[in-house]
Amino acid sequence: MSLDDRLLTCLDERLNARLSERKAACLYRARATVAINSAGMQTVNGQALLNFCSNDYLGLSQHPQVIKAMQEATRVAGVGSGAAHLVSGHSEYHHQLELALARITGRPRALLFSTGYMANLGFITALVGKGEQVLGDKLNHASIVDACQLAAAKNGRKSFLRYRHNDLDHCEALLKKAPPHSLVITDGIFSMDGDLAPLRELAALTHQYNAVLAVDDAHGFGVLGENGGGCLQALGLSAEQVPVYMGTLGKAVGGFGAFVAGSEALIETLIQFARPYIYTTALPPSVAAANLAALQIIEQQPNLRQQLHTNIAHFKHALQPVLENNPSAQLLPSVTAIQPLVLGDQSRVMQLAAALKNQGFWVGAIRPPTVPAGTARLRITLSAAHSPAQIDALVHALGIVLE
Numbered sequence: 001m002s003l004d005d006r007l008l009t010c011l012d013e014r015l016n017a018r019l020s021e022r023k024a025a026c027l028y029r030a031r032a033t034v035a036i037n038s039a040g041m042q043t044v045n046g047q048a049l050l051n052f053c054s055n056d057y058l059g060l061s062q063h064p065q066v067i068k069a070m071q072e073a074t075r076v077a078g079v080g081s082g083a084a085h086l087v088s089g090h091s092e093y094h095h096q097l098e099l100a101l102a103r104i105t106g107r108p109r110a111l112l113f114s115t116g117y118m119a120n121l122g123f124i125t126a127l128v129g130k131g132e133q134v135l136g137d138k139l140n141h142a143s144i145v146d147a148c149q150l151a152a153a154k155n156g157r158k159s160f161l162r163y164r165h166n167d168l169d170h171c172e173a174l175l176k177k178a179p180p181h182s183l184v185i186t187d188g189i190f191s192m193d194g195d196l197a198p199l200r201e202l203a204a205l206t207h208q209y210n211a212v213l214a215v216d217d218a219h220g221f222g223v224l225g226e227n228g229g230g231c232l233q234a235l236g237l238s239a240e241q242v243p244v245y246m247g248t249l250g251k252a253v254g255g256f257g258a259f260v261a262g263s264e265a266l267i268e269t270l271i272q273f274a275r276p277y278i279y280t281t282a283l284p285p286s287v288a289a290a291n292l293a294a295l296q297i298i299e300q301q302p303n304l305r306q307q308l309h310t311n312i313a314h315f316k317h318a319l320q321p322v323l324e325n326n327p328s329a330q331l332l333p334s335v336t337a338i339q340p341l342v343l344g345d346q347s348r349v350m351q352l353a354a355a356l357k358n359q360g361f362w363v364g365a366i367r368p369p370t371v372p373a374g375t376a377r378l379r380i381t382l383s384a385a386h387s388p389a390q391i392d393a394l395v396h397a398l399g400i401v402l403e
């Protein structure tokens with residue numbers, strides 16, 4: 001056996017031990033291969049399933065106008081953007097999309113990022129300077145946590161502090177001791193719980209302590225607000241009150257990518273200093289064109305948002321008798337498209353998700369470390385693309401598998 005072979009075997013042995021540990025703890029993750037995706041119905045590993053785990057909240061990933069816009073832009077501009085934005089990758093499609101994002105969010109400017117993960121890494125590391133702190137909600141999305149840790153690696157361990165979930169008193173206690181200009185960052189809608197951050201109160205607190213509030217609205221952009229402009233639009237919070245707004249394009253918009261919206265100075269700073277913006281290839285122009293077409297639909301068709309909210313209310317109402325019969329399953333108090341059913345134990349969650357799959361329904365099985373230990377859950381997501389009959393069928397199946 002050569003030295004290379006011995007090193008490889010040794011690495012594989014260690015990795016296999018780690019993988020076995022994960023399997024034994026019922027935390028092993030596997031991908032499903034999806035073939036067809038239409039109006040909530042998907043073919044997964046050859047089986048037709050009704051999809052209740054996608055973030056395509058308005059069904060726009062399948063909209064004919066969006067598909068057409070993408071095809072047309074590919075014909076004109078080709079497939080890849082060929083370079084980073086600051087080199088030659090910034091096309092007219094990207095430019096128009098940024099203008100539309102600024103308009104719809106009511107901010108002076110917007111800047112596209114290739115993913116939400118990168119947007120969070122980019123703006124958080126660019127904004128937290130030497131001697132400054134970043135404070136985050138304990139249940140913030142993993143991409144925010146990673147970004148804060150990266151900022152802290154530059155600025156010292158104590159520069160990233162977490163406050164208890166939606167706990168304004170705890171946030172204020174940390175702010176009292178924080179240096180001025182600290183960044184407070186929260187999910188707008190929490191991705192695994194579906195609840196909303198107390199944004200009005202956080203805006204007032206950050207103002208009082210001379211800090212800066214940033215909101216990740218991955219799950220609110222497109223579905224909240226009068227024209228889909230997100231959680232800040234719904235609450236009437238201005239760019240002065242919440243200077244940094246981040247949204248994603250892979251969820252309600254049905255496309256791919258993300259953006260940060262805010263002042264001229266904020267966006268220019270990110271262009272200069274946000275490394276995940278600077279050192280990566282720009283989104284394909286066709287993706288920008290598809291996102292733009294989806295935004296037009298979001299603005300022009302409020303009925304899609306209304307349908308989503310009707311579906312959410314329908315699901316919550318229909319599930320009541322099932323919950324009464326199964327007190328060990330706890331539906332979290334969410335009014336958004338994310339409806340988590342907490343069961344606690346990860347093996348039970350896996351077993352229930354498999355049983356639902358057998359009945360033709362695909363729901364997310366969420367386990368630690370994505371959620372805290374002991375709070376494993378089924379994450380059910382609703383879409384405007386679901387029909388009331390499909391929602392009733394899921395509720396019926398939940399009633400059967402929970403017994």
Ligand code: PMP
Pocket residue numbers: 115116117118120141143187191216218219248249250257258
């Ligand atoms: N923030 C939140 C709150 C999210 O839920 C997600 C996606 N799961 C992201 C950021 C990352 O966005 P993207 O998938 O575009 O990287």
